[in-house]
Amino acid sequence: MAIPLLDAIDIQGKTITADALLTQREFANYLIQRGAHYHFTVKGNQPTLLADIELFFRNRKEPDFIDTQPPEHGRIETRKIWITTELNDYLNFPHVGQAFVIERRSMEKKTGKSSCETAYGITSCLPEQADALTVLATNRAHWSIENSCHYIIDWNYDEDRGRIRTGYGPENITRLRRFAVGVIKSKGVSSVAQKMRQLTRSVRAVFDYLRMTENSCPSAGP
Numbered sequence: 001m002a003i004p005l006l007d008a009i010d011i012q013g014k015t016i017t018a019d020a021l022l023t024q025r026e027f028a029n030y031l032i033q034r035g036a037h038y039h040f041t042v043k044g045n046q047p048t049l050l051a052d053i054e055l056f057f058r059n060r061k062e063p064d065f066i067d068t069q070p071p072e073h074g075r076i077e078t079r080k081i082w083i084t085t086e087l088n089d090y091l092n093f094p095h096v097g098q099a100f101v102i103e104r105r106s107m108e109k110k111t112g113k114s115s116c117e118t119a120y121g122i123t124s125c126l127p128e129q130a131d132a133l134t135v136l137a138t139n140r141a142h143w144s145i146e147n148s149c150h151y152i153i154d155w156n157y158d159e160d161r162g163r164i165r166t167g168y169g170p171e172n173i174t175r176l177r178r179f180a181v182g183v184i185k186s187k188g189v190s191s192v193a194q195k196m197r198q199l200t201r202s203v204r205a206v207f208d209y210l211r212m213t214e215n216s217c218p219s220a221g222p
Contacts (some may be wrong), residue, residue: 003030011036015125017142020045023122025094032095032124039138042120049093053120057082057101064132078105081136085127097126100135152192153177183210 002022012035018027020043031038042050063080083100091099099122107114123135130138153159157177164170181192187209189195199205 002027006030006034015039015123015130015138017138019142023049028094028124037097037124037129038095039123039125039135039142040121042122046093049091049122050120052087052091053099053101053122056084056087056099057120060101063103065136067133067136075109076107079103079136079140080105081132081139083127083132083135091122093122095124096122097124097129098122098135100132102136102139152181156181156193156196 002018003026006016011031015037016031017039018041020041023040023042023046028038028040042053044050060082064083065081067079067081069077069079080103081100083098085098087099088096100120102119102121104117104119105114106116119139121139123130123138125135153174159174159177162170162173164173184192184195187195195209199209
Protein backbone atom coordinates (compact mmCIF):
# COMPACT_ATOMS: atom_id res chain seq x y z
CA MET A 1 0.00 0.00 0.00
CA ALA A 2 2.91 2.37 0.64
CA ILE A 3 4.22 2.33 -2.93
CA PRO A 4 0.97 3.51 -4.63
CA LEU A 5 0.69 6.22 -1.97
CA LEU A 6 4.20 7.51 -2.66
CA ASP A 7 3.71 7.33 -6.44
CA ALA A 8 1.79 10.59 -6.24
CA ILE A 9 4.44 12.40 -4.16
CA ASP A 10 7.78 13.89 -5.16
CA ILE A 11 10.21 12.08 -2.86
CA GLN A 12 13.46 12.66 -4.71
CA GLY A 13 16.20 13.59 -2.25
CA LYS A 14 13.98 12.79 0.75
CA THR A 15 14.56 10.20 3.47
CA ILE A 16 11.54 7.94 3.93
CA THR A 17 11.25 6.43 7.40
CA ALA A 18 9.33 3.25 8.14
CA ASP A 19 8.72 0.85 11.00
CA ALA A 20 9.51 -2.85 10.70
CA LEU A 21 6.34 -3.66 8.73
CA LEU A 22 7.75 -1.85 5.69
CA THR A 23 11.33 -3.05 6.08
CA GLN A 24 11.06 -4.94 2.81
CA ARG A 25 13.49 -5.37 -0.08
CA GLU A 26 10.94 -4.40 -2.71
CA PHE A 27 10.15 -1.18 -0.89
CA ALA A 28 13.86 -0.35 -0.48
CA ASN A 29 14.48 -0.85 -4.19
CA TYR A 30 11.47 1.31 -5.03
CA LEU A 31 12.71 4.21 -2.90
CA ILE A 32 16.21 4.12 -4.36
CA GLN A 33 14.80 4.01 -7.90
CA ARG A 34 12.77 7.12 -7.07
CA GLY A 35 15.91 8.93 -5.92
CA ALA A 36 15.03 8.80 -2.23
CA HIS A 37 16.73 7.27 0.81
CA TYR A 38 15.27 4.89 3.36
CA HIS A 39 15.55 4.69 7.16
CA PHE A 40 14.10 1.38 8.36
CA THR A 41 13.58 -0.20 11.76
CA VAL A 42 14.65 -3.86 11.89
CA LYS A 43 12.65 -6.31 14.01
CA GLY A 44 11.67 -9.95 14.11
CA ASN A 45 9.87 -10.03 10.76
CA GLN A 46 13.37 -9.92 9.20
CA PRO A 47 15.00 -12.46 11.54
CA THR A 48 18.27 -12.99 9.66
CA LEU A 49 18.80 -9.27 9.15
CA LEU A 50 18.06 -8.60 12.81
CA ALA A 51 20.35 -11.39 14.03
CA ASP A 52 23.26 -10.13 11.91
CA ILE A 53 22.95 -6.57 13.22
CA GLU A 54 22.50 -7.74 16.81
CA LEU A 55 25.60 -9.91 16.58
CA PHE A 56 27.74 -7.09 15.25
CA PHE A 57 26.68 -4.65 17.97
CA ARG A 58 26.68 -7.21 20.79
CA ASN A 59 30.01 -6.02 22.21
CA ARG A 60 29.66 -2.38 21.28
CA LYS A 61 32.00 0.10 22.94
CA GLU A 62 31.66 3.86 23.20
CA PRO A 63 28.65 5.26 21.31
CA ASP A 64 29.10 7.46 18.27
CA PHE A 65 26.74 10.06 19.72
CA ILE A 66 24.88 10.65 23.00
CA ASP A 67 21.79 12.82 23.25
CA THR A 68 20.63 13.76 26.75
CA GLN A 69 17.30 15.52 26.85
CA PRO A 70 16.34 17.97 29.60
CA PRO A 71 13.68 16.64 32.00
CA GLU A 72 10.29 16.53 30.29
CA HIS A 73 6.96 15.07 31.37
CA GLY A 74 8.58 14.04 34.65
CA ARG A 75 11.33 11.88 33.16
CA ILE A 76 14.93 12.10 32.06
CA GLU A 77 15.86 10.47 28.77
CA THR A 78 19.23 9.59 27.29
CA ARG A 79 19.68 8.24 23.77
CA LYS A 80 22.87 6.63 22.52
CA ILE A 81 23.58 5.57 18.96
CA TRP A 82 26.20 3.26 17.46
CA ILE A 83 26.53 3.22 13.69
CA THR A 84 28.66 1.26 11.19
CA THR A 85 29.36 0.76 7.49
CA GLU A 86 31.12 -2.57 8.02
CA LEU A 87 27.95 -4.57 7.36
CA ASN A 88 27.10 -2.88 4.06
CA ASP A 89 28.37 -5.73 1.87
CA TYR A 90 27.39 -8.47 4.30
CA LEU A 91 23.73 -7.84 5.05
CA ASN A 92 21.23 -9.50 2.75
CA PHE A 93 19.36 -6.28 2.05
CA PRO A 94 19.64 -3.87 -0.89
CA HIS A 95 21.39 -0.48 -0.81
CA VAL A 96 22.47 -0.52 2.84
CA GLY A 97 24.59 2.54 3.59
CA GLN A 98 24.82 2.13 7.36
CA ALA A 99 23.46 -0.08 10.12
CA PHE A 100 22.77 1.27 13.57
CA VAL A 101 21.56 0.53 17.07
CA ILE A 102 19.89 3.05 19.36
CA GLU A 103 19.68 2.62 23.11
CA ARG A 104 17.11 4.72 24.95
CA ARG A 105 17.21 4.99 28.73
CA SER A 106 14.42 6.71 30.64
CA MET A 107 14.09 7.46 34.34
CA GLU A 108 10.98 8.70 36.12
CA LYS A 109 11.96 11.59 38.37
CA LYS A 110 9.32 10.90 41.02
CA THR A 111 9.75 7.18 41.43
CA GLY A 112 13.29 6.67 40.20
CA LYS A 113 12.02 3.82 38.03
CA SER A 114 14.15 3.32 34.94
CA SER A 115 13.72 1.51 31.64
CA CYS A 116 15.89 0.72 28.67
CA GLU A 117 14.86 0.12 25.06
CA THR A 118 17.08 -1.00 22.19
CA ALA A 119 16.21 -0.48 18.54
CA TYR A 120 18.07 -1.71 15.46
CA GLY A 121 17.90 -0.26 11.99
CA ILE A 122 19.42 0.36 8.58
CA THR A 123 19.61 3.35 6.29
CA SER A 124 20.66 3.81 2.71
CA CYS A 125 22.42 7.06 3.62
CA LEU A 126 26.20 6.91 3.64
CA PRO A 127 28.19 8.60 6.45
CA GLU A 128 28.81 11.69 4.32
CA GLN A 129 25.06 12.01 3.81
CA ALA A 130 23.98 11.30 7.41
CA ASP A 131 26.26 11.10 10.44
CA ALA A 132 25.27 9.52 13.75
CA LEU A 133 23.57 12.71 14.98
CA THR A 134 21.50 12.95 11.79
CA VAL A 135 20.49 9.30 11.87
CA LEU A 136 19.38 9.64 15.50
CA ALA A 137 17.40 12.80 14.68
CA THR A 138 15.72 11.03 11.75
CA ASN A 139 14.75 8.15 14.00
CA ARG A 140 13.25 10.51 16.57
CA ALA A 141 11.37 12.43 13.88
CA HIS A 142 9.75 9.19 12.71
CA TRP A 143 8.31 8.52 16.14
CA SER A 144 7.08 12.10 16.53
CA ILE A 145 4.16 11.03 14.31
CA GLU A 146 3.29 8.31 16.80
CA ASN A 147 3.50 10.75 19.69
CA SER A 148 1.66 13.65 18.07
CA CYS A 149 -1.14 11.72 16.34
CA HIS A 150 -1.49 8.04 17.23
CA TYR A 151 -0.95 8.62 20.95
CA ILE A 152 -3.63 11.33 20.96
CA ILE A 153 -6.06 8.97 19.22
CA ASP A 154 -5.34 6.12 21.63
CA TRP A 155 -5.48 8.31 24.74
CA ASN A 156 -8.59 10.39 23.94
CA TYR A 157 -10.65 7.82 22.04
CA ASP A 158 -9.26 4.65 23.64
CA GLU A 159 -9.06 3.32 20.11
CA ASP A 160 -7.07 0.22 20.99
CA ARG A 161 -10.12 -1.12 22.84
CA GLY A 162 -12.60 -0.10 20.17
CA ARG A 163 -15.25 -2.72 19.34
CA ILE A 164 -16.11 -1.54 15.84
CA ARG A 165 -14.99 -4.45 13.68
CA THR A 166 -17.52 -4.94 10.87
CA GLY A 167 -16.83 -4.07 7.24
CA TYR A 168 -15.21 -0.68 6.69
CA GLY A 169 -16.28 0.51 10.13
CA PRO A 170 -12.84 0.48 11.82
CA GLU A 171 -11.20 2.25 8.87
CA ASN A 172 -13.93 4.90 8.60
CA ILE A 173 -14.12 5.69 12.31
CA THR A 174 -10.33 6.02 12.46
CA ARG A 175 -10.40 8.50 9.58
CA LEU A 176 -13.12 10.52 11.29
CA ARG A 177 -11.15 10.63 14.54
CA ARG A 178 -7.99 11.75 12.80
CA PHE A 179 -9.95 14.38 10.89
CA ALA A 180 -11.39 15.70 14.16
CA VAL A 181 -7.94 15.88 15.76
CA GLY A 182 -6.61 17.64 12.66
CA VAL A 183 -9.38 20.25 12.79
CA ILE A 184 -8.73 20.93 16.47
CA LYS A 185 -4.97 21.21 15.89
CA SER A 186 -5.50 23.59 12.97
CA LYS A 187 -6.72 26.21 15.46
CA GLY A 188 -3.40 26.19 17.28
CA VAL A 189 -4.56 24.63 20.55
CA SER A 190 -1.97 23.69 23.13
CA SER A 191 -3.88 20.63 24.34
CA VAL A 192 -6.16 18.56 22.12
CA ALA A 193 -7.52 16.64 25.12
CA GLN A 194 -8.45 19.83 26.98
CA LYS A 195 -10.20 21.32 23.96
CA MET A 196 -12.13 18.07 23.39
CA ARG A 197 -13.38 18.21 26.98
CA GLN A 198 -14.52 21.80 26.46
CA LEU A 199 -16.45 20.92 23.30
CA THR A 200 -17.96 17.65 24.51
CA ARG A 201 -21.78 17.49 24.31
CA SER A 202 -22.10 21.12 23.25
CA VAL A 203 -23.03 21.61 19.61
CA ARG A 204 -23.10 25.37 20.14
CA ALA A 205 -19.54 25.36 21.47
CA VAL A 206 -18.39 23.37 18.44
CA PHE A 207 -20.05 25.80 16.03
CA ASP A 208 -18.52 28.76 17.84
CA TYR A 209 -15.09 27.16 17.88
CA LEU A 210 -15.19 26.41 14.15
CA ARG A 211 -16.97 29.72 13.33
CA MET A 212 -19.57 27.79 11.34
CA THR A 213 -22.44 30.28 11.70
CA GLU A 214 -22.74 33.99 11.09
CA ASN A 215 -23.57 34.69 14.74
CA SER A 216 -20.74 32.59 16.15
CA CYS A 217 -19.23 33.95 19.32
CA PRO A 218 -15.48 34.64 19.34
CA SER A 219 -13.49 31.65 20.46
CA ALA A 220 -12.36 31.65 24.05
CA GLY A 221 -8.88 30.74 22.80
CA PRO A 222 -6.89 27.53 22.79
